[in-house]
Amino acid sequence: MASLVKAGRNTWLLLGGSNIGLIVVEGKALIVDSGLDKDSAREVAKALEELGAKAHALIITHAHADHFGGAAALKERLGVKVFAPKFEAAVVENPVFEPLWLFGGASPVKPLRGKFTLAKPCPVDGLLEEGTINFEGIEVKILPLYGHAPGQIGLAFEDSFFCADAFFPLETLSKHGIPYCTDMDLAIATLKKFEEKAWPFEFFLPGHGDILKDPAPLAEVNRKRLEEIRDKVLDLLATPCDEATLMRGLASALGLAYRDLPHYYLCRTTLYSALASLEGGGMVEAFIEGNNLLWRRI
Ligand SMILES: [Zn+2]
Numbered sequence: 001m002a003s004l005v006k007a008g009r010n011t012w013l014l015l016g017g018s019n020i021g022l023i024v025v026e027g028k029a030l031i032v033d034s035g036l037d038k039d040s041a042r043e044v045a046k047a048l049e050e051l052g053a054k055a056h057a058l059i060i061t062h063a064h065a066d067h068f069g070g071a072a073a074l075k076e077r078l079g080v081k082v083f084a085p086k087f088e089a090a091v092v093e094n095p096v097f098e099p100l101w102l103f104g105g106a107s108p109v110k111p112l113r114g115k116f117t118l119a120k121p122c123p124v125d126g127l128l129e130e131g132t133i134n135f136e137g138i139e140v141k142i143l144p145l146y147g148h149a150p151g152q153i154g155l156a157f158e159d160s161f162f163c164a165d166a167f168f169p170l171e172t173l174s175k176h177g178i179p180y181c182t183d184m185d186l187a188i189a190t191l192k193k194f195e196e197k198a199w200p201f202e203f204f205l206p207g208h209g210d211i212l213k214d215p216a217p218l219a220e221v222n223r224k225r226l227e228e229i230r231d232k233v234l235d236l237l238a239t240p241c242d243e244a245t246l247m248r249g250l251a252s253a254l255g256l257a258y259r260d261l262p263h264y265y266l267c268r269t270t271l272y273s274a275l276a277s278l279e280g281g282g283m284v285e286a287f288i289e290g291n292n293l294l295w296r297r298i
Contacts, residue, residue: 008157011162034058041077055074061164067164102268147189167222233250234284
């Protein structure tokens with residue numbers, strides 16, 4: 001069961017497996033992310049009833065199934081208009097993209113078609129860009145939080161910042177070991193902004209975990225984890241090796257056991273983001289030898 005927690009003057013967070021944000025002003029509401037499925041949509045409807053508010057719009061911060069899986073049910077139930085950043089909107093409307101890219105672009109196997117990686121599709125009514133946008137009198141600011149997902153955004157309103165999956169709580173970090181990341185350089189740059197307090201809000205409402213007053217220490221732990229992963233990959237490349245060897249080496253270096261296919265493939269994306277970061281920095285390169293694709297230090 002999700003619990004409704006008040007953050008700022010007009011902001012709430014429905015704490016659950018993945019959090020859902022609410023902005024309520026004079027009976028009008030804006031929803032930030034939809035949760036995983038129709039059960040989360042029901043909980044949003046219940047919370048809005050408690051707050052005596054009617055929702056006009058749903059904003060999706062990024063198109064991961066646990067953040068937009070309930071969007072179609074919410075749209076149907078409450079008649080809200082759905083908004084998402086351009087790149088992420090393509091996935092909200094075509095959710096198969098998520099397991100498709102996890103499976104290297106091929107039609108995904110069954111274990112990647114569960115609801116945590118394959119959401120229900122939902123039509124998007126409007127695209128979001130960085131800057132200020134007014135929803136029925138509720139003016140919010142859209143800020144870039146790229147890295148964890150290619151087009152992830154955060155949403156600022158008054159004293160609160162809904163900051164999506166820019167960072168994870170410690171429990172999630174230790175559960176997954178290797179946090180999901182599509183662009184390691186961008187993810188690290190985003191985390192540094194929290195550490196440098198570039199966004200001076202009073203309340204930070206993340207996609208997972210509790211509301212924070214100061215996210216800098218947690219952002220630092222998240223950044224160091226990504227950097228540690230990248231360093232381990234570079235260490236492992238003391239001798240050229242293939243992707244499977246890197247995955248095994250990363251797991252043993254971090255004391256991690258891959259639980260299932262989704263966990264393995266999610267971690268593999270982060271390995272790729274580490275390799276891309278190292279390659280971009282001129283540190284490593286891929287080559288083919290004896291029909292093996294191998295990586296080596298330069
Ligand atoms: Zn996410």
